[in-house]
Amino acid sequence: MNLLLNFFMKFFVPSANAAEHVGFFEAIKPPVDISTNGHLIDSLFNLTTNLILFFFFFVCLGIFGFSYLYNKKRHPKPFYDHGTSRKQLALVAGIGALVFIMVDMQITTISNHDFVNHFLNYPKDTEKVVKVEVLAQQWAWNFRYPGKDGIFNTEDDVVTLNDLRVPVNTKIVFQVSSKDVIHALFFPNARIKVDAMPGRISRLWYELTKTGQYPIACAEMCGTFHYRMQAKLTVYPEAEYDAWIAEMEERAIHVTEPDKPELFWGWQWEPNGITTLSKN
Amino acid sequence: MAFFEQDIHDAPTTFLSKYVFSYDHKVIAKQFLWYGIAFLGVGGMMAIMIRWTLAFPGEPFPVIGDLLFPNSGGAVPPDTYAMLFTLHGTIMIFFAITPILIGAFGNFCIPLMIGARDMVFPTLNMLSFWLAVLSAVLLLASLFTPLGGAAGGWTSYPTLSTLIGSAGVGQTLWCLSLFVLGVSSTMGAVNYIATIITLRAPGMGYFDMPLTVWGLWLTAVLNAIFLPVLGAGLLLLTFDRVFGTTFFLAGAAATSGSGDPVLFQHVFWIFGHPEVYILILPAWGVVSDLLSFFARKPAFGAKATALAMTSITILSTVVYGHHMYSTQMSPLLTQSFMMLTMVISIPSAVFFANWLGTLWKGSIRFQTPMLFSLGVVFVFGLGGLTGLYLATVSTDLYLHDTYFVVGHFHYTMAASVLLGGFAGTYYWFPKMYGRMMNERLGKIHFWISMVGLNGIFMGMMIIGHAGMHRRIYNPFVYEHLQNLIPLNRFITYSALVMGAGQLFFVYNFIYSMYKGPIATQNPWEVGTLEWTVPSPAPHYNFKEIPVVRCGPHELGNPNLVGKDFQYQTEELVKA
Numbered sequence: 079m080n081l082l083l084n085f086f087m088k089f090f091v092p093s094a095n096a097a098e099h100v101g102f103f104e105a106i107k108p109p110v111d112i113s114t115n116g117h118l119i120d121s122l123f124n125l126t127t128n129l130i131l132f133f134f135f136f137v138c139l140g141i142f143g144f145s146y147l148y149n150k151k152r153h154p155k156p157f158y159d160h161g162t163s164r165k166q167l168a169l170v171a172g173i174g175a176l177v178f179i180m181v182d183m184q185i186t187t188i189s190n191h192d193f194v195n196h197f198l199n200y201p202k203d204t205e206k207v208v209k210v211e212v213l214a215q216q217w218a219w220n221f222r223y224p225g226k227d228g229i230f231n232t233e234d235d236v237v238t239l240n241d242l243r244v245p246v247n248t249k250i251v252f253q254v255s256s257k258d259v260i261h262a263l264f265f266p267n268a269r270i271k272v273d274a275m276p277g278r279i280s281r282l283w284y285e286l287t288k289t290g291q292y293p294i295a296c297a298e299m300c301g302t303f304h305y306r307m308q309a310k311l312t313v314y315p316e317a318e319y320d321a322w323i324a325e326m327e328e329r330a331i332h333v334t335e336p337d338k339p340e341l342f343w344g345w346q347w348e349p350n351g352i353t354t355l356s357k358n
Numbered sequence: 359m360a361f362f363e364q365d366i367h368d369a370p371t372t373f374l375s376k377y378v379f380s381y382d383h384k385v386i387a388k389q390f391l392w393y394g395i396a397f398l399g400v401g402g403m404m405a406i407m408i409r410w411t412l413a414f415p416g417e418p419f420p421v422i423g424d425l426l427f428p429n430s431g432g433a434v435p436p437d438t439y440a441m442l443f444t445l446h447g448t449i450m451i452f453f454a455i456t457p458i459l460i461g462a463f464g465n466f467c468i469p470l471m472i473g474a475r476d477m478v479f480p481t482l483n484m485l486s487f488w489l490a491v492l493s494a495v496l497l498l499a500s501l502f503t504p505l506g507g508a509a510g511g512w513t514s515y516p517t518l519s520t521l522i523g524s525a526g527v528g529q530t531l532w533c534l535s536l537f538v539l540g541v542s543s544t545m546g547a548v549n550y551i552a553t554i555i556t557l558r559a560p561g562m563g564y565f566d567m568p569l570t571v572w573g574l575w576l577t578a579v580l581n582a583i584f585l586p587v588l589g590a591g592l593l594l595l596t597f598d599r600v601f602g603t604t605f606f607l608a609g610a611a612a613t614s615g616s617g618d619p620v621l622f623q624h625v626f627w628i629f630g631h632p633e634v635y636i637l638i639l640p641a642w643g644v645v646s647d648l649l650s651f652f653a654r655k656p657a658f659g660a661k662a663t664a665l666a667m668t669s670i671t672i673l674s675t676v677v678y679g680h681h682m683y684s685t686q687m688s689p690l691l692t693q694s695f696m697m698l699t700m701v702i703s704i705p706s707a708v709f710f711a712n713w714l715g716t717l718w719k720g721s722i723r724f725q726t727p728m729l730f731s732l733g734v735v736f737v738f739g740l741g742g743l744t745g746l747y748l749a750t751v752s753t754d755l756y757l758h759d760t761y762f763v764v765g766h767f768h769y770t771m772a773a774s775v776l777l778g779g780f781a782g783t784y785y786w787f788p789k790m791y792g793r794m795m796n797e798r799l800g801k802i803h804f805w806i807s808m809v810g811l812n813g814i815f816m817g818m819m820i821i822g823h824a825g826m827h828r829r830i831y832n833p834f835v836y837e838h839l840q841n842l843i844p845l846n847r848f849i850t851y852s853a854l855v856m857g858a859g860q861l862f863f864v865y866n867f868i869y870s871m872y873k874g875p876i877a878t879q880n881p882w883e884v885g886t887l888e889w890t891v892p893s894p895a896p897h898y899n900f901k902e903i904p905v906v907r908c909g910p911h912e913l914g915n916p917n918l919v920g921k922d923f924q925y926q927t928e929e930l931v932k933a
Contacts, residue, residue, distance in 0.1 A: 105841035108756075109825045119756050123747060123823070130743040137739040140714035141732055148653070148720045156914035156922070157719035161658030161712065170659055170711040177707040181746065182700035189750035190693060197752060198689055216523075257609065259518040260619060262684060262759060266825040266838060269756040273685045276517055277608025277616055280686045293836050297684075297759040297827045299511045301523055302437040305830035 112288040112313065113268035118192045120269070122185060129181045197270075200283050201249040203349065207283075208244055211344050212254040214261035214274035216300060217307040222344045226327045231344035233334045236326040240309040245319035246289050252282045253348060262298035265311065271297050279348055289313045364475040364557070366898040379488075381480035382897050383465045386487050388790060390461030391783070393490065394454050395867075399860075401449040404442045406857055409814075411439055413843075413850035415832035436831040440509035441528075443829060445497075447512030448532070450772065451637070452539050453494060458779045459640040460543070460581070461490070464550055464574045466786060470888035470895060471571050473559025473904045478552045482545050489542035493535045500531035508532035511829060513626060516606035516619045520598050530599050533592045540589040547581035550574060559887065561906035565661050566926070568886050568910040570782075572664045573643020576671040580636045584629040584675075591625035620685050624678075631678035635670060637771055638738075641778025642667060642709065645731045647910070648781055649713055651884045652728035653720025654922055656911040659712045666705035666712075673702050683751050684758045692751055699749040706742050710735070721914065725882070726800030730781030733808055734774050737815075741769025744819060762822025765815045773811045780807070780863065787870065788877030792894035795874060799866040803859055810856025817849035885925040886910045 111117060147153065161170075201207045211222040211230055221242050225234035244250050254263050256274040263282065264271035272282040296307035314322060334341060370376040380386060410419050411434045418424065418432025427434060434442065465483065469476055477483045500507040505526030510519040519529055554575045558567065567575075597603040598617075605617040650657035657663065679687060679695030687695075713735050722728065744766045747753045757763060780803070787795050821842050826833050833839045833846065880889040887904055888895065908930040913923045917931045924931060 100841045102845075105845065106820050106824045108823055109838045119752050122750065123753050123756075126746050126750070126753065130746065134739055134743055137710055137714070137735070140710075140717065141735055144714065144717035144720070145722060145724075145732065148717060149722050149724065150654075153719070153721050155916075156653065156655040156721040158655060158914045158916055159658075159719070160656045160660070160911075161715050162661065166659065166715070167662065170662060170708055170715070173711045174704040174707040178700070178704050182703045185746060185750050186696060186700050189696065189752045192752045193692070194689070197755065255609070259523040260515055264759070264827060271684055271755060271758060275608075275619055275685065277618065278620070293838050295827055295836065299440070299515070299829040300518060302440055302509070304440075305436070305832055306835060308836060 108269075109266040109292075110288070111267065111269065112286050112290075112292060113265075113270070114285045114287060115192070115196045116267075116269040118196060122188055122192065125188070126181075126185050129185070133177060133181065200281070201251060205249060207249045207251050209347060210242070210244070210250060210252050211347075212252050212263055212274065213257055213343050214254070214263065214296070214300075214307075215257040216259060217296070217303040219263070219294065219296075219307070219309040220343065221309075223323065223326070224347070225330055230347050231342050233336050234327060234331050235334070235344060236323065236330045237341070238326075241312070242294060242309060243312040243314060243319065243322055244286065245316045246286055246313050247316065248319075249283060249285045253279050253345075254282060255279050255345070257343070259300050260298050261296045261300045261307065264295040264297035265292070266295060267292045267311075273298060279345065281348075286313050289315055362556070364903065366475065366901075369897050379484060381476070381484055383469050383477050383480070383483060384790070384895060384897070384899075386483050387462045387464075387466035389487050390457040390465060390490070391790075393487075393494070394456075394458035394462060395864075397449050397453040397494070398458070399864075401446050401454050402857055402860065404446040404449070406853055407434055408439070408442050408446060409850040409853040410434070411442075411831065412833060413847040415834060437506065437509060439831045440511075440829070441501075441507050444508050444511055444514070444532075445501075448497070448508070448536070451512065451633070452536060453490075453497070455637050455771070455775050455779070456539075456543060457490065459637060459775060459782075460574070460577055461487070461546065463570070463640055463644065463779075463782050463786070464546065464578070466790065467568075467570055467888070468550055468553055468574055469557070470789070470891070470899060471568050471886055471910075472554060472557060472562060473887045473900060473906065474553060474557035475899050475903070477549050478556055479549050482549050486542045486545040486549070489538055489545065493539035493542060496531050496535035496538060500528040500535065503527045503531065513623075513630070514595070515626075516595060516598065516622045517608070519595060520607060522607070530596060533596045533599070537589050537592045537596070540585040540592070543581050544585050544589075547578040547585070550578035551582060554578075559904050559906050562926075565664065566906055566909050568643075569646040569657065569660060569663055569667075570640070570643040572667055573639040573641070573646075576667055577636050577639040580632045580639075580671060580674065584632045584636075587625060588629040588633075591622060591629070594625075595622065620682075623682055623685060627678040627681045628675075630681065632674045634767070634771060635674040637775050638778075639667060639671070641734060641775045641782075644778050644782045644785075645734045646709075646713065646716075647886075648727050648731040648785060649716045649735075650911045650913065651882060652723045652725060652731070653717050654723065655716065655720045655914040656909070657712070658715030658718070659708075660909070660911060662708055663712045666708040670702060670705045673698065673705070677702065680749055680754070683754045696749060696751050700746075703746075710739065725784075726795070726797055726804060727781045727785035727882075729801060729804045730777045730784065733777040733804065734781065736808075737769055737773040737777060737811070740816075741766060741771075741774055744769065757822065759828050760822040761818045761826045761828060764828055765818030765820075765822055768811075768815045768818065773815060776811075777807070780804075783867070785882065786888075787867075788881050788893050789888055789895055791871050791874075792877055793870050793872075793874035794877045794881060795870040796866050799862050803862040803866065806859030806862065807856060810852050810859055813852030814849050814856060817845055817852065821845055821849070883921070883923055885912055885923045885928075887926055890925055890927060 213220040221238045223236040224230050254274045256276045261274040262271050268284045272280045292311040294309035294311050416433050423432030507528040594605040606619050606622045608616045646663050677699040680699045826839050877893045904927045906926050917933045
């Protein structure tokens with residue numbers, strides 16, 4: 079009885095949690111977009127939604143409208159028709175073609191364009207970018223910056239745990255791998271994710287436009303504490319980032335112990351991205 | 359057209375041969391139905407525990423929580439949570455939907471609808487059921503192993519599902535259980551295919567078969583082709599777990615040579631995507647027929663519907679890559695899979711046009727099976743259309759592995775298939791048990807289910823778009839998800855409502871079996887062959903093998919006198 083009472087209390091009595099006072103439409107908005115490419119995803123999402131609603135409206139019109147017009151009472155004599163006349167077949171084929179051209183081809187074209195020209199358009203070597211290597215493990219994110227020498231897996235690398243800091247308005251390139259099981263590096267605010275797979279390097283790039291602190295999540299089921307595999311993304315103004323990374327680089331030279339091999343989990347930066355890690 | 363003479367065997371007399379080890383396709387169908395409904399209950403209960411945890415993380419599960427999780431004060435612990443969603447998926451797909459839609463309806467409808475006395479291979483049929491039982495025993499046994507059952511998600515991606523991520527015998531038993539189930543379903547599938555090809559009644563061409571049989575047939579084809587693929591993958595995974603091979607191991611963990619975890623994803627999804635259609639095709643078939651039967655007019659473009667189903671069956675085999683965009687396949691593959699996936703829209707649009715065309719100018723009787731069929735059209739519309747977001751690669755970068763995906767595939771695989779299954783159950787119940795189910799309870803069941811499942815799955819899509827990712831025990835450790843607490847609770851309440859609504863079905867089903875009004879031979883006034891024999895159907899089905907003279911959807915013919923439908927055994931009445 080107590081349990082039942084508890085249950086109904088929960089249902090009817092609003093909890094004192096402040097978060098619950100956010101309005102419904104405010105609450106269901108996707109996280110604030112902080113990347114240069116996020117709006118592409120949002121706008122394609124909205125376009126798809128509009129197209130879907132357009133067609134679903136007709137489906138509903140058919141279901142409810144015909145149910146109303148042609149129920150047994152209102153329309154006792156059914157129209158004996160097999161729907162096989164030339165006209166009807168053309169109509170059905172036309173609907174198929176209309177949906178395909180109006181919805182599918184349109185969103186596919188847009189998505190393909192965005193994919194090729196933005197998401198796959200990795201910064202060139204000549205551009206100024208921040209390179210980060212990411213190693214996922216159960217249940218944490220390791221980040222590695224190349225340090226002063228600009229080469230990964232050396233003694234002066236800056237290594238952080240669950241703490242990614244990047245400058246605003248700069249292209250960031252990630253190479254991602256995993257130590258144990260498959261994880262997925264998910265930046266909800268940048269609308270992007272990539273799997274972290276053992277034995278492979280996958281890659282990701284973005285450019286952020288807003289400073290502040292944002293969440294990083296693991297999106298691929300990776301075991302019991304998958305839900306706690308959370309990291310913080312801090313986006314600094316450029317000057318602040320430079321100061322932070324300079325301090326970290328200075329510290330790294332003094333802190334890293336060269337004879338501890340497990341600290342050198344990094345890999346040589348792969349200029350061409352997706353690769354299978356060679357066995358060593 | 360039958361290839362050989364079918365004899366009438368003597369009726370089985372002992373309890374064992376009549377109800378347990380029966381060769382009769384109708385008894386095996388009922389066995390599968392009970393099996394499926396039982397597991398639907400188990401899987402549904404798991405869903406409610408999952409939902410409870412997401413709405414009230416860390417709080418004791420009401421009533422039975424203390425009994426099930428004594429060590430955590432009645433709350434679902436995180437490792438059990440992983441086990442729950444893994445087994446919820448596994449059970450619902452392989453142990454609830456598959457037995458009900460394919461095992462029960464496939465067995466019951468195919469011989470009766472094509473005018474055969476039984477399946478071609480009755481022994482194989484019986485074996486198929488008992489292997490499914492063995493598989494269920496293996497799965498349930500895994501729950502009682504020291505480290506518990508499988509907890510790597512129903513997709514069980516390595517390396518999480520290898521010894522690196524899940525120690526203990528639970529995951530191995532899970533692999534073996536699904537392997538055995540694959541063997542069982544393959545047995546069923548070859549039986550269905552062979553039966554439909556060889557035992558159609560004389561005069562019955564392929565396009566004279568009811569669309570239900572078309573759906574079941576295409577499903578069987580996909581099952582026969584792709585379940586062995588899953589079986590192979592699971593066997594390799596079992597080898598990795600038990601014999602120390604490294605098919606799916608890579609990186610630091612692969613101490614002797616290295617394989618590739620992504621390989622498993624390819625193997626899994628080349629089965630997994632057709633599996634979606636394996637589940638939905640029978641429902642499509644049933645709905646296409648029922649819409650025509652209850653609108654009292656011929657199915658609109660029945661041949662086009664059958665061909666659209668066939669083309670979807672073929673297309674379903676070449677689109678699986680859209681499950682793997684985030685693994686960064688070669689861009690060319692990604693683009694190809696995106697394009698191929700989009701092509702599925704065309705046959706899907708043909709379905710909808712034909713379904714609505716069937717309703718157009720009909721004389722619709724809103725009996726329970728019809729309500730459920732209309733429900734399928736509605737929810738499959740939502741489920742199918744929302745697939746577009748996930749087929750385009752750029753939106754999938756954001757939505758992949760979020761609750762949006764969960765909502766989407768539940769609309770297609772859970773909502774549509776479940777409603778289709780209920781439609782079929784209400785519709786064929788009189789032929790199975792010789793009694794009618796209660797209409798009023800059926801309608802209550804329909805409306806509660808409809809409200810409940812739209813609340814759940816629409817809610818899931820909304821929270822997914824708001825950024826909540828999948829398979830997390832407590833979403834609210836993330837600051838950006840805390841606004842979603844009320845909506846998560848709403849989904850849980852919808853789930854409870856939906857769960858409670860199913861009690862109407864269970865009561866109706868069991869009560870009607872014993873106490874329902876006696877059904878006439880043809881309560882729905884439909885002309886397909888199963889309605890030409892008494893209810894319940896005798897063990898030999900047809901005293902005389904029928905000769906088919908017209909299509910399955912001859913309703914509302916104005917030249918008919920005294921009735922508005924004609925049996926398939928009658929010559930088409932013309933003016």
